[in-house]
Amino acid sequence: MQADLNFPFPQGPATGELVPVCPGVQWLRMPLPFSLNHINLWVLDDGDGCAIVDTGIHDDTTRGAWQSILDQHLGGRPVTRVLATHCHPDHIGAAGWLCEHWQAPFWITQGEWMQANLGQARNGGVSQEAMAAHFKRLGLPSSRIRRMTRMQGYFQRMVGPLPTAYERLVGADTLTIGGREWQVLIGRGHSPEHACFYCEELNLLIGGDQVLPNITPTIGVTAEEPNGNPLGLFLHSLDAFYALPPDCLVLPAHELPYRQLHFRVTQLKLHHEERCDLLLRACGEPMVATEAAQAMFSHRNLSGFDIMLALGETLAHLHLLMRQGAVERFTDPDGVYRYRTT
Template identity: 40%
Template structure:
């Protein structure tokens, strides 16, 4: 599961895509000297992830791994023989912890006895898994009852979570990446830029000299990355982290070629960042408007943001994203909550914070 959001924004007319078509699944395309784009297939509606292969000295550095599945391993075997021509993998860099990005991390580093590079938060998150067993544990059940779901709806999540879960082959050690660290790979300097909100400490790689940005799931050209609350940390404010990340990425050059984890590489970084900000601002404004008349639960507010929920997976993601926007507004002092039975009800604050004000003016 990549954890991508339910919304799709039609923005192709305002972004520039240097390649009309991606490489075929399992094949590569050179996007810059020594930088190969590998299209790895996924067994989802979102049917691919983009991995990036960086030529370095007598071997290769790999950015992200694909799912831990036989299909992914078959693709890698072809890459080892036909693309790498027997040259070794010297290091694996993982942008973040989600299954499609890190599933084969341990397999790759054990095979080549090479280091894994990632942020501390993402390495820790590799070991957080959904609760096991036939019945949800009390914290999982309570989390969704607090959102206003019925017990039968909560129980429906359990088999769905089991079906969509993929094991991550996690390494026993890693080398930590921090904000502004610099990696010298193949004569090119990559600066580490950390984003947050979609995952704890998402690593992006920025080459200022060559105007390249390996963006992972942090910046995608068409779909929006999910920003969710889960039962693991119900009081978190990942949307606050996400919006702060968007502002930080605006300090990068607008001339970069963005190399995303899904869809095609594109130009137009600042325009896309502005669209993502406006997308979440619209969600926040919609929630404030909906709460002007009465207090409501997360379950009651969810269809306002996500009117086309088509099953348990959509509901799971939509509830998490709706609560992320609610928690942001609570932290801003716009909303308060009261416990009504087993569910929280949210209302506009009586302190005067009845109108959400966008975080900043975006000039695109």
């Protein structure tokens, strides 16, 4: 295994600019209103038109940038289809708008399609009651829980009306786009059924959020599935990526394209192993989830939305350890969970 990743492109495209990656594949970026301030999107030649992979959020900036890219750089060629890696707002926010404008079909896995529809129908997919009960069990004070339930609705703010129907992407299926074959690989844990696309002819993987080069994708337990094991699913689904050539070029949804996929997959696995070890040491003394989160994110002052993400991540590691028999959970008389190393 060769050490460390290499990055053939020193920097990403500016908003509204297209950068060729290889024949028939172009790279663009859309801005995001988060600390992670951009998303990478991909345009693939598809006969007389082009296929788009992921869309950016649904706001004026993104729609304006798409308009100028389609008019100026793609010479008014039609969008033949919109493909989504997964249902998060930065990936599918503008999908409905693009599909409607071009009368183009929307390709997504069934799991992501369902989750996107839940997100739009139900404040991100979960009721306020379920959310309040979940965070109470984790030891969060009720004043904080009230503030948290008020933060709901972010999905609708960044996602426009969804496409009216979808074409199903299925793991291991092969799609032909512009005469080239792309194999669908499924990642889990970050989202329900995350599609990645591998083209053997180009030795290229569109990786979405599954295999990012520096940051690790959020793997979190949510109120919707409070006893879920997303980290177990994520780590298991990563194994499939060892079957791809180690020197393939990975096009991630954030940061820069890179090579050394196998090395990165191993790094991701080790990262989570280290996080589990940290929790195992911390839970020598029984603790509630908020304390465990503080131990895991001790370098950060957690507030607002970060608390929710940190708790989700912490639970993901605790639940994996519980399934391995390394941690047990018991319930206080007041209904709050405590976790301890066995």
